[in-house]
Amino acid sequence: LCVIIHYLVRGQLGWFGLTIACVVPGYAAQFLSILWYRADGHPPGFWLLVLHLLQLGLWKRYWNVLRMAAKMGGSARAGEVVTQHGDVCVLRLLEALLQTLPHLLLQAYVVVAVEPAGFIPGVSAGLSLLSLSWALVSYSRFSCLLKPGHLCPPAAAILCLLLWRMGMLGTRVLALVLFARLYSFWVFAVAGVHWLLMAFWLVALQTDIVARPCCWRLFNCLVGAVYVFCYINVRPGPSKHRVAVFYAVST
Numbered sequence: 086l087c088v089i090i091h092y093l094v095r096g097q098l099g100w101f102g103l104t105i106a107c108v109v110p111g112y113a114a115q116f117l118s119i120l121w122y123r124a125d126g127h128p129p130g131f132w133l134l135v136l137h138l139l140q141l142g143l144w145k146r147y148w149n150v151l152r153m154a155a156k157m158g159g160s161a162r163a164g165e166v167v168t169q170h171g172d173v174c175v176l177r178l179l180e181a182l183l184q185t186l187p188h189l190l191l192q193a194y195v196v197v198a199v200e201p202a203g204f205i206p207g208v209s210a211g212l213s214l215l216s217l218s219w220a221l222v223s224y225s226r227f228s229c230l231l232k233p234g235h236l237c238p239p240a241a242a243i244l245c246l247l248l249w250r251m252g253m254l255g256t257r258v259l260a261l262v263l264f265a266r267l268y269s270f271w272v273f274a275v276a277g278v279h280w281l282l283m284a285f286w287l288v289a290l291q292t293d294i295v296a297r298p299c300c301w302r303l304f305n306c307l308v309g310a311v312y313v314f315c316y317i318n319v320r321p322g323p324s325k326h327r328v329a330v331f332y333a334v335s336t
Contacts, residue, residue, distance in 0.1 A: 111184030181220035284309030
C-alpha cells in the first residue's frame, strides 16, 4: 500500500498500475481458501468473505490455528492442528508465488534501473524477499512434519533455511533484473527457455501429484515457472539427486 501511494503521489502512473496488477493474482489464494472452507463444511459468512476480499483471509486462518493449538494444549487432536497449519502453509506459498514474487521483481527493477535512491520501493522489495523466503521455509517445515518420525526443525535450522532462501532468491532476482536492465525484453526469452526446460524435466520425472491430465499439465507448467527462481520438492522420498540436478542446470 505504501508503494502504491508512493507512485500515485509522485505521478508515476505506469509503476502505479503495474504494482496494483501484482496484487490481483493474490486473490487466487483467497478464492481457494474460501473453497476449502466450504469443502470442510464451514460455509464462509459475510465477514469472512469481506476478510478474503481485503486479502486478510490467510491471516484469519493463522489466527484459527493459533487459537486451536492454544485450546488443545498440544495433545489431543494435534493432527487437526497440523492439517489446518498445512492448509495455511500451502495457501501462503501460493499467494507468495503469485503475488509477492512479481511484486519483488517489479520493485527490484525500479530500484536498480529507475529509482536507485528510492527508499520505499527498496524497503518493499526487501520485505517481499523476506516474505517469499519465509513462505518457502514454512512449506519446508510443514513437509518435514508430515514425514513419519520427523520432529519439528529447531530454530537454528529454520534460521539457516531462511537465510539460504533469501540468498538464493536475492541473487536470482538481482541477476534477472540486471539482465533486464541491459538487454530489455530479451530477459523474457531467457526466462522462457529456462521455464520450458524445467517443465519438460518435471514431465520426465512423472510427477503424479495431480491425477487429471489437464490439471497435471497445468501443474507442471506452473511449477516449471517457479523453478526459474527456486526449487520446491513436489515428490515424496529423498530429493538430494533432484536438487543436485536442479542447481547444476541453474548455475
